Amino acid sequence: MADNKALLSVEELKVYFRSEDEVARAVDGVSFDVGREETVCLVGESGCGKTVTALSVMGLVPIPPGEIAGGKILFRAKNLLDFNDSDMQKVRGNQIAMIFQEPLTSLNPVFTIGDQIGEAIQIHQTATQSEVVERSQQLLKDVGIADPAQRLRDYPHQLSGGQRQRVMIAMALACDPDLVIADEPTTALDVTVQAQILRLLDTIQKMRSMSVLYITHDLGVVSKIADRICVMYAGIIAEQGNKDAVLKTPKHPYTQALLASLPNREKRGQRLYSIPGTVPNPAYKPDGCPFHPRCQHTIQNCSEQYPGMCDYGDGHHARCPVLFEGGKGNWCD
Amino acid sequence: MISFIGRSIVQKIITLFFVSIVSFLIIHLAPGEPSQVDPMNPKFTREMVERFRTEFHLDKPLYRQYLYFFRDLFSGKTISWKDNQPVFKKIWERFLNSLPLFIVGTILTWTISFPVGIRSAIFRGGIYDRSSTFFAYLLISIPGFFFAYILIIFVVNQFHVPVIGMETFGIGDTAWMNRAMDRIWHLLLPSLLGATGGIAVLSRYVRSQMLEVEGQDYVRTAKAKGLTPDQVHYKHALRNALLPFVTMFGLILPGLIGGSVIIESIFAWPGMGRMAYEAILARDYPIILTLNFVSAVLVLIGTFISDLLYLVVDPRIRL
Amino acid sequence: MQNTETDAQDIQLDAPLAPKRTRLEEFWRLFRKNKLAIAGMVFFILFFFLAIAGFGLTRGDNPLLDPAMVRLQDKLRPPLAKPNLERLQANEIPRLGVYIFGTDDLGRDVFARMLQGSWVSLTVGFVAVGIAVLIGIFLGGIAGYYGNRHIRVGQLLAAAFFIVGALLLVGKLIWSGSALLIGGAGCIFISILMKKAAKAKTKSAGTRFWYFNTISIDTVVMRFVDIMLCFPSFFLILTVVALLPASIYNIMIVIGLTSWMGTTRFVRAEFLSLREQDFVAAARALGLSNFRIIFRHMVPNAVAPVLVSATIGIATAILTEAGLSFLGFGVPPPHATWGNILSDGQRFIFDAPWLTFVPGIAILIVVLSFNLFGEGLRDVLNPKLRERN
Ligand SMILES: Nc1ncnc2c1ncn2[C@@H]1O[C@H](COP(=O)(O)OP(=O)(O)O)[C@@H](O)[C@H]1O
Ligand SMILES: [Mg+2]
Numbered sequence A: 001m002a003d004n005k006a007l008l009s010v011e012e013l014k015v016y017f018r019s020e021d022e023v024a025r026a027v028d029g030v031s032f033d034v035g036r037e038e039t040v041c042l043v044g045e046s047g048c049g050k051t052v053t054a055l056s057v058m059g060l061v062p063i064p065p066g067e068i069a070g071g072k073i074l075f076r077a078k079n080l081l082d083f084n085d086s087d088m089q090k091v092r093g094n095q096i097a098m099i100f101q102e103p104l105t106s107l108n109p110v111f112t113i114g115d116q117i118g119e120a121i122q123i124h125q126t127a128t129q130s131e132v133v134e135r136s137q138q139l140l141k142d143v144g145i146a147d148p149a150q151r152l153r154d155y156p157h158q159l160s161g162g163q164r165q166r167v168m169i170a171m172a173l174a175c176d177p178d179l180v181i182a183d184e185p186t187t188a189l190d191v192t193v194q195a196q197i198l199r200l201l202d203t204i205q206k207m208r209s210m211s212v213l214y215i216t217h218d219l220g221v222v223s224k225i226a227d228r229i230c231v232m233y234a235g236i237i238a239e240q241g242n243k244d245a246v247l248k249t250p251k252h253p254y255t256q257a258l259l260a261s262l263p264n265r266e267k268r269g270q271r272l273y274s275i276p277g278t279v280p281n282p283a284y285k286p287d288g289c290p291f292h293p294r295c296q297h298t299i300q301n302c303s304e305q306y307p308g309m310c311d312y313g314d315g316h317h318a319r320c321p322v323l324f325e326g327g328k329g330n331w332c333d
Numbered sequence B: 001m002i003s004f005i006g007r008s009i010v011q012k013i014i015t016l017f018f019v020s021i022v023s024f025l026i027i028h029l030a031p032g033e034p035s036q037v038d039p040m041n042p043k044f045t046r047e048m049v050e051r052f053r054t055e056f057h058l059d060k061p062l063y064r065q066y067l068y069f070f071r072d073l074f075s076g077k078t079i080s081w082k083d084n085q086p087v088f089k090k091i092w093e094r095f096l097n098s099l100p101l102f103i104v105g106t107i108l109t110w111t112i113s114f115p116v117g118i119r120s121a122i123f124r125g126g127i128y129d130r131s132s133t134f135f136a137y138l139l140i141s142i143p144g145f146f147f148a149y150i151l152i153i154f155v156v157n158q159f160h161v162p163v164i165g166m167e168t169f170g171i172g173d174t175a176w177m178n179r180a181m182d183r184i185w186h187l188l189l190p191s192l193l194g195a196t197g198g199i200a201v202l203s204r205y206v207r208s209q210m211l212e213v214e215g216q217d218y219v220r221t222a223k224a225k226g227l228t229p230d231q232v233h234y235k236h237a238l239r240n241a242l243l244p245f246v247t248m249f250g251l252i253l254p255g256l257i258g259g260s261v262i263i264e265s266i267f268a269w270p271g272m273g274r275m276a277y278e279a280i281l282a283r284d285y286p287i288i289l290t291l292n293f294v295s296a297v298l299v300l301i302g303t304f305i306s307d308l309l310y311l312v313v314d315p316r317i318r319l
Numbered sequence C: 001m002q003n004t005e006t007d008a009q010d011i012q013l014d015a016p017l018a019p020k021r022t023r024l025e026e027f028w029r030l031f032r033k034n035k036l037a038i039a040g041m042v043f044f045i046l047f048f049f050l051a052i053a054g055f056g057l058t059r060g061d062n063p064l065l066d067p068a069m070v071r072l073q074d075k076l077r078p079p080l081a082k083p084n085l086e087r088l089q090a091n092e093i094p095r096l097g098v099y100i101f102g103t104d105d106l107g108r109d110v111f112a113r114m115l116q117g118s119w120v121s122l123t124v125g126f127v128a129v130g131i132a133v134l135i136g137i138f139l140g141g142i143a144g145y146y147g148n149r150h151i152r153v154g155q156l157l158a159a160a161f162f163i164v165g166a167l168l169l170v171g172k173l174i175w176s177g178s179a180l181l182i183g184g185a186g187c188i189f190i191s192i193l194m195k196k197a198a199k200a201k202t203k204s205a206g207t208r209f210w211y212f213n214t215i216s217i218d219t220v221v222m223r224f225v226d227i228m229l230c231f232p233s234f235f236l237i238l239t240v241v242a243l244l245p246a247s248i249y250n251i252m253i254v255i256g257l258t259s260w261m262g263t264t265r266f267v268r269a270e271f272l273s274l275r276e277q278d279f280v281a282a283a284r285a286l287g288l289s290n291f292r293i294i295f296r297h298m299v300p301n302a303v304a305p306v307l308v309s310a311t312i313g314i315a316t317a318i319l320t321e322a323g324l325s326f327l328g329f330g331v332p333p334p335h336a337t338w339g340n341i342l343s344d345g346q347r348f349i350f351d352a353p354w355l356t357f358v359p360g361i362a363i364l365i366v367v368l369s370f371n372l373f374g375e376g377l378r379d380v381l382n383p384k385l386r387e388r389n
Helices: A050-058 A085-091 A114-124 A131-140 A148-152 A159-172 A191-208 A220-225 A243-248 A252-262 B001-028 B045-054 B064-074 B088-124 B127-141 B143-159 B174-213 B217-224 B229-252 B263-265 B272-282 B285-313 C002-014 C023-034 C037-058 C110-146 C154-168 C174-198 C206-209 C217-229 C231-243 C248-257 C260-277 C276-284 C291-326 C340-348 C354-381 C383-387
Strands: A008-019 A022-034 A039-043 A066-075 A096-099 A179-183 A211-216 A228-233 A235-241 C151-152 C215-217
Touching: A022 A039, A022 A050, A022 A066, A022 A235, A039 A050, A039 A220, A050 A066, A050 A096, A050 A179, A066 A114, A096 A159, A096 C340, A114 A131, A114 A148, A114 A159, A131 A148, A131 A159, A159 A191, A179 B045, A191 A211, A191 A220, A211 A220, A220 A243, A228 A243, A228 A252, A235 A243, A235 A252, B001 B064, B001 B285, B001 C217, B001 C231, B064 B285, B088 B127, B088 B174, B088 B229, B088 B272, B088 B285, B127 B174, B127 C037, B127 C354, B143 B174, B143 B263, B143 C291, B143 C340, B143 C354, B174 B229, B174 B263, B217 B229, B229 B285, B263 B272, B263 C231, B263 C291, B272 B285, B272 C231, B285 C231, C023 C037, C023 C354, C037 C110, C037 C354, C110 C217, C110 C260, C110 C291, C110 C340, C110 C354, C151 C154, C151 C217, C154 C174, C215 C217, C217 C260, C231 C248, C231 C291, C248 C291, C260 C291, C276 C291, C291 C340, C291 C354, C340 C354
Parallel strands: A039 A211, A039 A228, A096 A179, A179 A211
Antiparallel strands: A008 A022, A008 A066, A228 A235, C151 C215
């Protein structure tokens, strides 16, 4: 699957969390690509390993208890997992930046906004103090914050949640990264603010021609911004492909179930579908396909063998042999 | 801001008033009498006892005694019952003796516990963290005087330096260098002992503050910017972890008058702790009450200062 | 409710999920990781049984090990020394046939004295902490649960009359004291009358004044805590113990009465947060009485952190008793405590170091194990720390 043109290419990544008597396989063989200037959405219920995947790309998985149990993370064809600490520091913030889920707690309360953005600039670039201030103001203007000169002197607690997330975005953009990872950047915000932030991210991405790995559990958001979609379930990729292919012709029962549980106009007045059961604890995943206990199409094989990836062409894959050409998909053992 | 200060001062004064009442009652309602007016004391005749009682207002009702005592206290006329010396003069003399112990002890506490606590937190779970944890508990758990004896035996055997008292007896004539060294030797052990408990407790507290902060989201943000571990730990994490300690500067203040009874007894150090101890033995009420009152004042000033410092250092608090 | 098949399926869905653990199992799983805390717990239990054994072996007229038996022929014998059989009378020979920890300056068996002392230390620690914890739960519970209620003028007046009156009585002013007490009773009487009158729709100015809210209960309790915290604690204990007649009970009570402030503070904090939680709201909605809510629903939930601080409190109480003994205000003879064995022994520190080291190390081990055990419990019970390491 390694596409040489891809900016970021994650291959069979495995991240485990070890505690004394159990191993939580949070990410258990995940592969996907992010091409240049592309927006890829990583979708899945909470607890399925999206954040851990993102943190492994940044090299920020806490080790221990975490451990990278296998796989590769190729960024510009170089494996980030082989980088040492100081090489990784040069990548972080400079080439890959990350926006976190909680704007309320992700900014340091004792430093001003100006300090924090300025720091992001100065780590990777040499600039005089006045240049830094100028660039910080420009960044704040870019992310749509009024009166940037004043805001630079403010402390985080003086800003609203939406403004803080804009500041986080400004900080991520500080060094013109090639890839921005946004981990549920709008989950903690009001719906109206969510829409603004989404639009902002979209505009900036076009303007700066960056790639974006957008993590969310909200399929509604996905349909607005994604070029391609990866659906994650319990540490694996259940299905991936172009936006339209995945949303219009989902090939994995999990994707189908997710879409069925989405409210829309046609389903007005009907009772919404909800997927029975819950995401399995990553330390106690069922044998075979991790989704089989909740699946409507379960056959005998599902609880015994691990499903293989089935190729539907044009980059559309789904890990469900049961639905592939009348059940003729391949199984791993 | 002004209203906060005003309210807080009024509140502290009310507290102080009640403290004075409680301490007065504790002393006066306890059974037994000061030695000067103890009818069992063979040194004094019945008339002398009666004279003392009048002189100390002990024949007056309790609330009158209370008023007399605080009238004397605020006009600075309180005198010790034991030797008729002014109380403030006695306290001041002893205070000057205790001060070096306090200063050296405080410096030791703060300079040792911070590096230890921070290092433990950064390398948590490692051998350094685990051994310093165990060591801290050891120091918290050891009875102070037992530890003192171990140290004395060790120092006396190893370095052949006498450590009891404030200086070696009869050293007055020797060169000032010798005398200074002698003073330092005598100072070191008691202040180290006085600091051990503080070092252990404070380093644990620094560690837990630091751990708490290291788990915060903004530390992850700092790492994601590409900062070096040192910048992450010492700039972003430490700055936040230090907030509660800035306020602790205010809380050192009461230690000024505390002085450790036990340590000063072991080292025959004529400080405040010893004076308090002697006053208790002799039931020298004016000294006990004054010490208590002054230390309550210091506690209250200390908390006040720490509240103010919090306002200054934490940008989130605005009144 | 959406369709019944999936509901039925749910049961089987849970099959591969994580094993269900009870709270106790979960607690034990986390606690087990902390080796120091485990060691602390083992010593904690050992000490407990040792103290009980010590109580059994050293009491009565003719105990198995006599801590008070003076054998001047055998004074200051080192540990593991054999008794001097020729010079001792038959009833003086120690039953064990050896002085495990040696003898002191009166020839008393240090091992027997240590055993007796372990019981004394244990009771001093437990009783003192028991007193502190009871006061702490009571005051903290009141402040946390009834905190936002206010004391009314009438109640304040009654309380003031009673307190001042009682003080005056103690101060031997019989007449004015009694008068104030009667005034206090009068206040209560007026309150009862007012209550009847208050049923009427319109309230008179007098009634309104009488029912005027002054300070909240929470303020009263917390200010009281502040007042107590103004005293340097060891100095306060020392003063009171020195003024009172020497007795083991006074020491327990004084330590208990001067160390309840911490418990009060966090029982209050715990109650404040528990009060907001659903199960208390539900209990209230069901119309349970306040008393029942507090004792059946809230106290059990607040008990874990109290236990932690009690464990550490016992350690502190043992240290305090040792410190008092050292200054000569400890538990008086004939009771042997580790503190007074140690402080008696310091005179012979160069000739008979075991008299210092045996009790010193014993105190160290016991206090250390209590502290480690308590801190281990605290770590496990603290959900914030649980996530990490
Ligand atoms: N620091 C950690 N220690 C132990 N387990 C972790 C840690 N971080 C994540 N996990 C495990 O990884 C799983 C996936 O977490 P995460 O990636 O945060 O999910 P999400 O998809 O909601 O972002 C969690 O269920 C958790 O068990
Ligand atoms: Mg997440």
